[in-house]
Amino acid sequence: MCNNCNLNIDAERTDEFGQKLLQIVNHSALSFMLSIGHRARLFDIMSEMEHATSEAIAEQSGMNERYIREWLGAMVTGGIMEYDPVLKTYFLPAEHAALLTRAAGSNNFATTMQWFSVLGSVEDQIVDCFSEGGGVPYSEFARFHEVMAEESYNSVVCGLFEHILPLVPGLEEKLNAGIEVLDIGCGSGLALIEMAATFPQSRFTGFDISEESIGRAQASAAKRGVTNVTFQVQDVSQMNLTNTFDLITAFDVIHDQAKPDQVLSQVNTALKPGGTFLMQDIAASSNVEQNIANPLGPMFYTISTMHCMTVSLAQGGAGLGTCWGKELACSMLEEAGFNNIDVQELPHDIMNYFYTMTKMS
Ligand SMILES: C[S@@+](CC[C@H](N)C(=O)[O-])C[C@H]1O[C@@H](n2cnc3c(N)ncnc32)[C@H](O)[C@@H]1O
Known part of the structure; x- marks a missing residue:
């Protein structure tokens, strides 16, 4: 008998699932409002204001009061902001600002909220x-390259010197002395640019297939x-480069x-013997059952269906796909000629694993 024909369904289970769907409706709606708050810089502005009326926030931001007030309604009912019904004032608590403003750097969730409208722009084609x-x-x-740049500022640039480069022993000394570095899919x-400014003795090359992103990088x-x-x-x-680079990086690119497979093999060939490949890629398993407990599981499979898998x-x-996973990644890296792969998680970036390996001669 099909599930829909079964009259003996567990009503409590259906009710619980209904509650979950209701939460999804509200949380999905909030993701757009959080994205707009980020783009309009309203979180940055409100993080520096005391309790304020919509008129005062409009004046401070130079934006339209009617739109601001409607947006504030979503913020208050969604538990993002506090509201005083007597004074009609709104307030962004410092504890929430710590996760929503540009000053929050790698802790800024509002940057990530922008992905849902980016993905929505292609929903018809995906269907x-x-x-x-x-x-x-x-x-x-x-807005793909614009949002990607913001996201990778948080997950790469914010952790570059404190967390990422120290993964490779002695790398900073070599960068100070002067080496050849390539970033693929830059x-x-x-x-x-951050590395080039910090290590003037080294030479840095960025390759990307997109003219738009290379134009942005050059500017x-x-x-x-x-x-x-x-x-x-x-x-x-x-x-088609051989023994050219001491360090090759790939930030959120391979999947x-x-x-x-061809890219990984080209990376191996392009490295000098003893050179390092540093790859940031999604912190997931190749097996769906091992991603059920992943706090970002639904996000990863969604972004994969509507971006990473489809662009490939x-x-x-x-x-x-986004969840090609650690198991497949390691076996593909081995097939490309790497056999000393180290995989680490870093505190500033819950979305990714960091793989490091050396090219043997
Ligand atoms: C998810 S984005 C990551 C961009 C960048 N690494 C960052 O962290 O901001 C993937 C990038 O890979 C580039 N890309 C995809 N296929 C490529 C290819 N075959 N050759 C060079 N770049 C490629 C895309 O244009 C895009 O900029």
Whole structure:
């Protein structure tokens, strides 16, 4: 008998599930309001204000009071802000501001909330893919490179010197002395620019297939005034470089690839003997049952269906997906020629594992 025909369903279980769905409705709605609060800088502004009326917040932000008041309604009913019904004032508690403002750096959840509208911009095409297969290319996503740059500022740049580079013993000394560094799929290049500014004796190269992101990276490097970094439009599955780099980094890149096996093998060839590959990739298992307890499980599979997997499939690629997982990652790295892979989790980034390995001669 099919489930829907079964009259002996557990009413309590259905009720509990209904409560969960109700929460999902409200939390999904709030994700848009949190994203808007971030983009309009309202959390940053309100974190510096005492209890204030919507008029005072509008005046301070220079924005429209009617929109602000409606948005504040979502913030109050959603438990993000406090409201005094007598004085009609709104307040962002410092404990909440600590997770919602730009000053919060890697703790800023509001940056991540922007992904839902980015994904929503391609929902129609994704639904078509469910019946027709294929994928949606990077170019179809509204604001992808802009949001990615903000997200990776939090997960890479904010932890670069304190957490990420120290994963490789002696690396900072080598960077100070002067080495060749490549970042594959560099996006807007913020991590590379930060390293180039800090280690003037080293030379840094960023490759990305996207003209938009390379343009953004070149503009940021020029603005920062760093001259030891070069950005180039390049498909990293076809680099064809041998024994060229002392360090290659890949921040949140490999699982999106059309040809991830080819990219990893090209990385191995492009490294000098003794050189290091440092790969940041999603903290998940290759097995769905081991991701049930993952605090970001639904987020990972959603972002995969609506971005990471589909951009790869759009190129006729492998479509590994966000949850290709540690098990598959390690076996693909071994197939590419790496055999001393270390996998670490870092305190500033709950979304990713950090893989480090050395190329043997
Ligand atoms: C998820 S984003 C990460 C960007 C950047 N590493 C960061 O942390 O901000 C993946 C990047 O890989 C780039 N990419 C995808 N396939 C590529 C390929 N075959 N060659 C070079 N870049 C590629 C995309 O254009 C995109 O910028």
